[in-house]
Amino acid sequence: MPMDHAELTTEQVLKRDIPWETYMTTKLITGTGLQLLRRYDNRSSHRAALLDDDGPAYVRVFVGILRDIIKEETIEYVLALIDEMLSANPKRARLFHDKSLSNEDTYGPFLNLLWRGNWFIQEKSCKILSMIVSARPKNQEGITANGEASNSKKQFTTIDDVLKGLVEWLCAQLKKPSHPSRGVPTAINCLATLLKEPMVRSSFVQADGVKLLIPLISPASTQQSIQLLYETCLCVWLLSYYEPAIEYLATSRSLPRLIEVVKGSTKEKVVRVVVLTLRNLLPKGTFGAQMVDLGLLQIVQSLKAQAWSDEDLLEALNQLEDGLKENIKILSSFDKYKQEVLLGHLDWSPMHKDPMFWRDNITHFEENDFQILRVLITILDTSSDPRALAVACFDLSQFIQHHPAGRIIVNDLKAKERVMKLMNHENAEVTKNALLCIQRLFLGAKYASFLQA
Numbered sequence: 227m228p229m230d231h232a233e234l235t236t237e238q239v240l241k242r243d244i245p246w247e248t249y250m251t252t253k254l255i256t257g258t259g260l261q262l263l264r265r266y267d268n269r270s271s272h273r274a275a276l277l278d279d280d281g282p283a284y285v286r287v288f289v290g291i292l293r294d295i296i297k298e299e300t301i302e303y304v305l306a307l308i309d310e311m312l313s314a315n316p317k318r319a320r321l322f323h324d325k326s327l328s329n330e331d332t333y334g335p336f337l338n339l340l341w342r343g344n345w346f347i348q349e350k351s352c353k354i355l356s357m358i359v360s361a362r363p364k365n366q367e368g369i370t371a372n373g374e375a376s377n378s379k380k381q382f383t384t385i386d387d388v389l390k391g392l393v394e395w396l397c398a399q400l401k402k403p404s405h406p407s408r409g410v411p412t413a414i415n416c417l418a419t420l421l422k423e424p425m426v427r428s429s430f431v432q433a434d435g436v437k438l439l440i441p442l443i444s445p446a447s448t449q450q451s452i453q454l455l456y457e458t459c460l461c462v463w464l465l466s467y468y469e470p471a472i473e474y475l476a477t478s479r480s481l482p483r484l485i486e487v488v489k490g491s492t493k494e495k496v497v498r499v500v501v502l503t504l505r506n507l508l509p510k511g512t513f514g515a516q517m518v519d520l521g522l523l524q525i526v527q528s529l530k531a532q533a534w535s536d537e538d539l540l541e542a543l544n545q546l547e548d549g550l551k552e553n554i555k556i557l558s559s560f561d562k563y564k565q566e567v568l569l570g571h572l573d574w575s576p577m578h579k580d581p582m583f584w585r586d587n588i589t590h591f592e593e594n595d596f597q598i599l600r601v602l603i604t605i606l607d608t609s610s611d612p613r614a615l616a617v618a619c620f621d622l623s624q625f626i627q628h629h630p631a632g633r634i635i636v637n638d639l640k641a642k643e644r645v646m647k648l649m650n651h652e653n654a655e656v657t658k659n660a661l662l663c664i665q666r667l668f669l670g671a672k673y674a675s676f677l678q679a
Contacts, residue, residue, distance in 0.1 A: 234346045239306040240270075242299060254294050259287045266307070277311060282324035285332070289322075292335035301343065305350035312357055319361035332358065334383040340395045345405045349412050352395065356416045359388055359423075385425075392420060393429040400438040411454050414442065418457040421464035427471060436465065436474040443483040445490040452493055459487065459499045466506035476511050482520060489525050497529065498539040505542045505549070514553040515562065519575055523550040560587040567601050570609065572617040579620075584628040591625055599625065599639060606644040612653035619645060619659035626666040633667055642667055 246263050249255045255263070262283060266276055277284060291304045311318050322332045336358070339351040362385065396413045403409020420426045430436070439458055446455040462480065465471035475481070488500040504522070507513040517523075526547050534540055554576055563577055577583040591598055605618045622641060626632035636642070645667070648660035 234302065236306045236309050236350075239302050239346070240310065242303050244300055244303050249291075249295065249300075255287070255291065258283075259290065262287050273311065274314065277318060277321070281318065281321040282326045285321050285324070286327060286330055289327075289330055289332050289335055292339065293331075298344065298347070301339065302346055302350075305339075305347060305354065308354050309350050312354060316357060317361075319357040322358045323362050331382045333385075333388045337383060337388055337391045340391065345408070348395075348404055349408065352392070352412060352416055355388065355392060356419050359385070359392070360419055389420070389423060389425045390429050392416070393426055393433055393435065396420075397430070397433045397435045397438060400435070410442070411450070411457075414439075414454060414457045414461065418460045418464075421461055424468075427465060427468040430465075431468070431470045431474060436471055437478060440478050440480050440483065443480065443487060445487055446496075452496065455487065455491075456493070456496050456499065459484070459496060459503065463499050463503040463506070466503050472507065472510050475507070476513065481507070481513065481516050485517075485520050485522055485525065488529070494534060494536060494539065497534075498536055498542075501526075501529070501539060501542045501546060505546050508546065508549045508553070514549070517550060518553050519573065523547065523554070526550065560590045563587070564590075564598060567598050567605075567621075570601075570605060570614065572605065572609075572611075572614040572621075574613070574617060578617060578624075584624050588625070588628045591629065596635065596639065599635070599641075603639055603641045603644060606641070606648065612651070612656050615648060615651065616653070616655040616659045619648060619656065619663045623659070623663040623666045626663070636667060 244263075244267070246255065246260050246267075250257060250260045262280070266273060266284065269276070288304050288308055292301060295301065333355065336351045336355040339347050340355070341348075343351065396417055399409045399413035403413075405412075417426075417430070421430065439461055442454065442458040443462065444455070446452045462475070462484070465475065484500050484503060488497055488504070491497050491500070504517065508517065526543055530540075530543050530547065534543075559577075562575075563583070566572060566575065599622070602618045602621055605614055609615055609618070622636060622645065626636055629635065642664070645660050645663045648656050649664065651657050651660065
């Protein structure tokens with residue numbers, strides 16, 4: 227029974243006996259190629275020495291086979307050889323950029339195999355291509371593949387083609403994996419390396435790839451899922467340096483998910499990469515306000531109390547704590563409060579229970595003919611969210627307490643009947659705050675405060 231190609235291992239593939247002589251007879255490999263392959267095939271224990279002596283020549287033969295031969299078993303075998311040589315020493319990826327290969331299109335065959343082959347071929351091609359791309363000389367951008375002469379007649383695959391092609395394949399894997407359990411982890415693993423490239427970040431955002439990462443940001447328990455979570459968060463961290471990606475993260479559910487992960491994770495490397503991401507996002511757009519609302523400050527303070535060995539993590543936690551405290555100061559302002567009320571998104575954010583906020587901002591409530599008070603009273607009528615109802619009652623009681631004519635104004639706006647209805651609400655938080663508001667309305671601020679105490 228033939229083995230499922232998806233479950234093949236490099237070790238199994240390397241046990242094959244490939245009839246290289248047949249390929250030479252049909253001129254698919256040269257005589258020199260045949261000699262190199264025989265030497266390499268029969269001396270597995272001496273392969274490192276052979277690569278040290280003649281690495282670029284082997285790369286030329288391997289790439290030629292992947293380009294010219296279509297038999298799957300042979301392609302799998304050569305990919306397994308390359309995978310073995312790079313796994314033993316990742317620095318060998320530099321051999322693909324040797325000057326002697328300047329007339330070879332070393333990227334093209336791997337890029338084609340991403341879409342053509344079975345899972346073994348796709349996975350190995352992706353892994354090898356990612357390593358080769360990452361090892362290219364730093365001055366090699368855009369125009370050429372391996373520094374070949376620009377007047378060359380040959381059609382070469384440029385680095386731009388490679389990066390765009392890789393991103394396209396990786397996004398396809400995240401949407402519809404070729405392998406049920408390995409498609410997504412393979413794609414994320416390669417992205418965690420490739421997103422260091424500015425061009426990949428740009429292509430990934432343009433391909434709408436950011437939204438494909440969000441569902442993967444969730445607390446993990448098994449070893450495999452922790453590694454996948456870590457590499458996903460690593461991708462988000464790399465994207466947090468790129469403005470267009472930040473805009474996308476801001477409109478997605480990424481922040482609550484990241485906070486959920488950091489709150490529940492015990493793996494230091496996961497906590498570290500999420501904290502570094504949050505530190506990057508803190509000053510951007512409305513992230514600071516959202517972090518305060520999601521209670522990140524308390525989580526950071528509790529993380530600081532744990533024994534972490536990583537100094538970068540401790541420094542990032544301190545910076546995050548300072549930044550969040552600064553944000554709370556800024557956010558405890560009337561503009562933030564007004565936005566919360568007008569959107570109807572009432573929650574126990576810090577300013578509601580801050581006496582300083584009420585003292586400093588009480589006159590703002592008179593603006594636009596008591597617009598904010600009117601909206602609070604409308605919320606009592608229309609909202610079905612117990613939290614919003616409780617906060618609205620509490621805020622009305624604070625207005626009565628801090629405004630000299632608070633009781634009269636709230637009575638004039640017909641709030642009393644609406645609040646009294648809520649005293650029979652099924653939610654205890656609502657009834658408690660409705661009662662406080664009614665006490666203030668009937669007894670005045672001084673007596674209600676005495677009762678509350």
